[in-house]
Amino acid sequence: MEVIDGAICINYGLFMAKENVRKGKAESSTSPFHKKIVGLIKRIPKGKVVTYGKIAAYAGNPRAARQVVRTLHSSSEKEKLPWHRVINSQGKISLGPGHGYELQKALLESEGIAFGLGDKIDLEKYLWTPKGW
Numbered sequence: 001m002e003v004i005d006g007a008i009c010i011n012y013g014l015f016m017a018k019e020n021v022r023k024g025k026a027e028s029s030t031s032p033f034h035k036k037i038v039g040l041i042k043r044i045p046k047g048k049v050v051t052y053g054k055i056a057a058y059a060g061n062p063r064a065a066r067q068v069v070r071t072l073h074s075s076s077e078k079e080k081l082p083w084h085r086v087i088n089s090q091g092k093i094s095l096g097p098g099h100g101y102e103l104q105k106a107l108l109e110s111e112g113i114a115f116g117l118g119d120k121i122d123l124e125k126y127l128w129t130p131k132g133w
Helices: 013-022 032-043 052-060 065-079 101-110
Strands: 003-006 007-009
Touching: 007 052, 032 065, 065 101
Parallel strands: none
Antiparallel strands: 003 007
């Protein structure tokens, strides 16, 4: 565990944020990119999913999927984001069993999303694309 500028960094998931704080480049919750990510996630309709990478691309940086993860981690509750509608590029839930997987799957199923073999979601059927894309 390490404290940098008042932020406690305790795992690899925060590694990039820690490095950016050191370099003075941290994405704040008021940055335009963060706001775009939040706005896009809020627009995902019930019964649809989108990948971390797609959200990053729609927000303007296709290489920032990890920033989407950080935004979900830090802002889901505060912004009331439908976090469960964001999945990985393979059409699967990234959370592990006992770490939110079961809740995310139940929430998606309650919205009518079906899981196939290997608990994979059919992205051709359920992938959300914002208007104009």
